[in-house]
Amino acid sequence: MSSGELPGPAPDERMRPEGRRNTQGIRIDPEAEATHQPRHAVLSALVKHEPGVLAEVSGLFSRRQFNIESLTVGPTTDKNVARMTIVIEEPEPGVEQAKKQLRKLIPTIAVEELKPEAMRRELALVKVRAEKPDDVQSVAEMYNGQAVDASPNAVTVEITGSKQKIDAAVEAFEQFDVEEVVRTGAAALERGAETMDANGYASEE
Amino acid sequence: MSERAFHQDPEPEPPAEEDEEATDDAREVTTGAEAAIIALEEAGVDMAFGVQGGAIMPVYDALYDSDIEHITMAHEQGAAHAADAYGIVSGDPGVAMATSGPGATNLVTGIADASMDSDPMIALTGQVATDFVGNDAFQEVDTVGITQPITKQNYFAGDPDTLGADVSEAFALADAGRQGPTLVDLPKDASKAETDVQPISPATPDTYHPPEKADEAVIEAAAEALQDADQPAILSGGGVVKGEASDELRAFARKYEIPVITTMPGLGTFPETDDLSLGMAGMHGTGAANLAITNCDVLLGVGTRFDDRLTGGVDSFAPDAEVIHIEIDPAEINKNIYADYPLLGDAERVLEQLDDELTDAPDAETWREQCQTWKDEYPLDYETPEDEPLKPQYVVERFAELADDDAIVTTGVGQHQMWACQFWTYTEPRTWVSSNGLGTMGYGVPSAIGAKLGAPDREVVTFDGDGSFLMTMQELSVAVREDLDITYVILNNEAIGMVRQWQDGFYEGRRMASEYPWIPEFDLLAESFGARGFRLEEHDEVDDVIKKAREYDGPAVIDAIIDPGENVYPMVPSGGDNGLFALSEEQLDNL
Ligand SMILES: Cc1ncc(C[n+]2csc(CCOP(=O)(O)OP(=O)(O)O)c2C)c(N)n1
Numbered sequence: 166m167s168s169g170e171l172p173g174p175a176p177d178e179r180m181r182p183e184g185r186r187n188t189q190g191i192r193i194d195p196e197a198e199a200t201h202q203p204r205h206a207v208l209s210a211l212v213k214h215e216p217g218v219l220a221e222v223s224g225l226f227s228r229r230q231f232n233i234e235s236l237t238v239g240p241t242t243d244k245n246v247a248r249m250t251i252v253i254e255e256p257e258p259g260v261e262q263a264k265k266q267l268r269k270l271i272p273t274i275a276v277e278e279l280k281p282e283a284m285r286r287e288l289a290l291v292k293v294r295a296e297k298p299d300d301v302q303s304v305a306e307m308y309n310g311q312a313v314d315a316s317p318n319a320v321t322v323e324i325t326g327s328k329q330k331i332d333a334a335v336e337a338f339e340q341f342d343v344e345e346v347v348r349t350g351a352a353a354l355e356r357g358a359e360t361m362d363a364n365g366y367a368s369e370e
Numbered sequence: 371m372s373e374r375a376f377h378q379d380p381e382p383e384p385p386a387e388e389d390e391e392a393t394d395d396a397r398e399v400t401t402g403a404e405a406a407i408i409a410l411e412e413a414g415v416d417m418a419f420g421v422q423g424g425a426i427m428p429v430y431d432a433l434y435d436s437d438i439e440h441i442t443m444a445h446e447q448g449a450a451h452a453a454d455a456y457g458i459v460s461g462d463p464g465v466a467m468a469t470s471g472p473g474a475t476n477l478v479t480g481i482a483d484a485s486m487d488s489d490p491m492i493a494l495t496g497q498v499a500t501d502f503v504g505n506d507a508f509q510e511v512d513t514v515g516i517t518q519p520i521t522k523q524n525y526f527a528g529d530p531d532t533l534g535a536d537v538s539e540a541f542a543l544a545d546a547g548r549q550g551p552t553l554v555d556l557p558k559d560a561s562k563a564e565t566d567v568q569p570i571s572p573a574t575p576d577t578y579h580p581p582e583k584a585d586e587a588v589i590e591a592a593a594e595a596l597q598d599a600d601q602p603a604i605l606s607g608g609g610v611v612k613g614e615a616s617d618e619l620r621a622f623a624r625k626y627e628i629p630v631i632t633t634m635p636g637l638g639t640f641p642e643t644d645d646l647s648l649g650m651a652g653m654h655g656t657g658a659a660n661l662a663i664t665n666c667d668v669l670l671g672v673g674t675r676f677d678d679r680l681t682g683g684v685d686s687f688a689p690d691a692e693v694i695h696i697e698i699d700p701a702e703i704n705k706n707i708y709a710d711y712p713l714l715g716d717a718e719r720v721l722e723q724l725d726d727e728l729t730d731a732p733d734a735e736t737w738r739e740q741c742q743t744w745k746d747e748y749p750l751d752y753e754t755p756e757d758e759p760l761k762p763q764y765v766v767e768r769f770a771e772l773a774d775d776d777a778i779v780t781t782g783v784g785q786h787q788m789w790a791c792q793f794w795t796y797t798e799p800r801t802w803v804s805s806n807g808l809g810t811m812g813y814g815v816p817s818a819i820g821a822k823l824g825a826p827d828r829e830v831v832t833f834d835g836d837g838s839f840l841m842t843m844q845e846l847s848v849a850v851r852e853d854l855d856i857t858y859v860i861l862n863n864e865a866i867g868m869v870r871q872w873q874d875g876f877y878e879g880r881r882m883a884s885e886y887p888w889i890p891e892f893d894l895l896a897e898s899f900g901a902r903g904f905r906l907e908e909h910d911e912v913d914d915v916i917k918k919a920r921e922y923d924g925p926a927v928i929d930a931i932i933d934p935g936e937n938v939y940p941m942v943p944s945g946g947d948n949g950l951f952a953l954s955e956e957q958l959d960n961l
């Protein structure tokens with residue numbers, strides 16, 4: 166029932182190009198395929214402080230399959246503006262796309278990727294069984310942690326710092342029974358006197 | 371052919387007296403709903419498509435005193451597609467209205483469709499009163515949540531004092547930069563509440579800055595690349611339509627003698643009658659377009675997002691080409707295809723910039739000859755028309771011949787849509803109205819209504835599939851009621867043919883759920899709606915039936931019974947290599 170063949174040279178009789186692109190649409194040397202390794206990127210975004218913005222941003226990252234490690238949001242000194250810190254892990258083209266897609270959202274005021282040396286802090290609360298409170302205390306001190314709650318059976322320690330420090334602290338606490346952990350994800354700012362406005366980070370003059 | 375018995379010409383209604391001069395004194399806003407309607411009036415809206423319902427009643431009540439004409443559609447999906455098509459042909463945002471809950475969810479397909487094709491549209495939805503929001507109230511859905519990924523921006527307009535401003539901003543955003551759909555959700559208490567805040571004229575928010583002019587340094591580099599090209603090609607996309615850049619693009623291509631390929635949404639941006647035209651590229655594109663796009667050494671893409679139906683597998687897409695990408699949306703740069711020369715800005719302006727920078731045309735005589743050879747080698751062809759049964763390609767080709775030069779074509783989705791691409795000759799922008807990106811069956815009937823109302827002086831033809839027609843045919847009632855002169859052609863293969871073609875090609879002919887054991891007689895169905903119905907079975911009758919249907923002043927439906935075995939070729943399988951398009955099922959098997 167199928168119709169006949171259209172005229173013209175068959176596929177193997179046609180002019181053929183030599184090159185190739187990788188999955189990101191970048192022309193590559195077919196011999197030596199260069200793949201981009203995923204890297205961590207810390208994005209700082211100023212957004213309008215209005216309902217729905219958080220859902221909009223998190224929805225964007227999930228539906229475009231950007232690999233998100235943490236997202237924090239909070240008010241700024243301007244009551245109309247909120248600041249988000251988003252840590253993603255993506256190959257270079259993904260980082261670029263994520264920035265552009267984030268900028269494209271209408272409530273977005275500015276988006277910047279922070280430098281690797283930017284200040285990054287997160288906070289964790291770790292609740293441990295307190296059979297040996299003194300031992301807990303000394304581990305907490307190693308990480309500049311502070312006991313914020315103590316009951317006959319449990320102690321809760323607060324730790325702030327880089328992700329690596331908190332990872333290490335949580336691991337160290339595992340020698341006791343860790344009952345619960347809660348972590349905030351990163352809040353980050355560029356070092357020095359630079360500040361961010363609608364035009365992004367103004368470089369120091 | 372048969373003209374079935376029970377059709378009666380409706381009494382022609384005398385044209386309504388219209389006084390163009392009459393202008394209302396500026397109406398004073400008294401409620402949130404009035405603010406919404408006056409905001410639309412201020413934006414220049416003169417027509418809206420929708421369906422009434424509880425939560426949107428205050429807004430409709432405000433329409434009662436407005437000069438905005440409201441077209442009641444049979445289904446909200448129809449309202450969204452009609453508004454979308456109105457936006458495509460007129461260039462201004464179409465307006466769709468629906469009540470909360472099911473009204474809003476029925477709009478969703480049409481909004482997503484507009485989003486994929488960057489069509490300007492604003493949707494107004496009713497919502498339950500703010501006190502009830504979040505309580506699973508009657509006819510409550512989270513419209514803002516549901517439509518968030520498919521709108522450019524949406525608004526929950528809970529404050530009567532800012533409701534008008536939300537509508538103004540939504541309208542401005544739908545129209546600005548890269549166009550697209552916006553939505554304003556109007557809780558019933560806010561639209562009923564009193565306010566005296568007058569809406570402002572439409573303006574985009576201060577965070578919105580679409581690029582206008584490309585970076586001069588990149589223009590210089592791009593011009594040099596283009597000038598040095600041996601095998602240059604232009605890929606003209608839907609952004610050329612939306613950016614009104616077709617004239618500039620034509621002049622540019624002709625001045626520098628660069629062959630032009632179009633995307634599907636780009637149909638009509640460059641006349642297919644021009645020697646430099648290679649037609650449409652992609653899955654069912656022409657041999658010449660797909661070979662040129664594969665073998666070019668510089669590709670100037672204008673207003674295109676390099677969709678996968680166009681590119682096929684990205685590994686084999688224009689793999690030797692440096693890409694110059696003119697685009698208004700920065701997020702489209704490097705999204706699918708890496709741009710060696712990203713030129714952000716308005717298509718018309720950036721083409722002018724590039725033209726100013728270029729001193730010589732590329733030396734591409736041999737390449738142009740090669741392109742011409744491909745055009746000669748790979749004509750779009752089909753079996754001898756005299757053969758029984760009727761060939762769909764012949765019907766499209768004859769209609770194109772008989773229709774006005776600037777006729778608008780709308781379509782459903784499937785094989786018939788591809789034949790409408792391939793066998794109609796597009797020469798003007800805004801003549802192709804189709805569901806390019808979302809591929810929405812059912813787009814055909816309502817889009818014709820929006821297109822006709824958006825361009826009343828133009829001929830409107832719809833090529834629909836039997837399956838697609840069945841999805842939204844109830845809108846025929848609207849075409850009859852509004853007495854719209856539209857010709858619907860159903861290329862009836864008694865099957866959801868595109869699926870059947872794929873099953874034959876990729877699923878060993880296992881035809882699961884793709885053939886209709888029984889379908890209605892569409893000519894009779896049309897008559898029962900009050901439209902004129904024609905049945906077309908014979909090759910010899912094609913011209914005659916088309917002429918009769920065109921002559922009929924009102925909606926006509928031609929049920930064209932076509933060869934059910936006909937397939938669409940050339941074909942690049944999904945993710946395949948454009949340069950290896952198959953000319954037959956056998957070639958497809960061997961790819
Ligand atoms: C709303 C929707 N549902 C399902 C599909 C999948 N689909 C694509 S083409 C097609 C067949 C369309 O049949 P018809 O309208 O008769 O067109 P034909 O291919 O026969 O010309 C189907 C089911 C779709 N595109 N849209």
Ligand SMILES: [Mg+2]
Nearest residue numbers: 835836865867
């Ligand atoms: Mg069909």
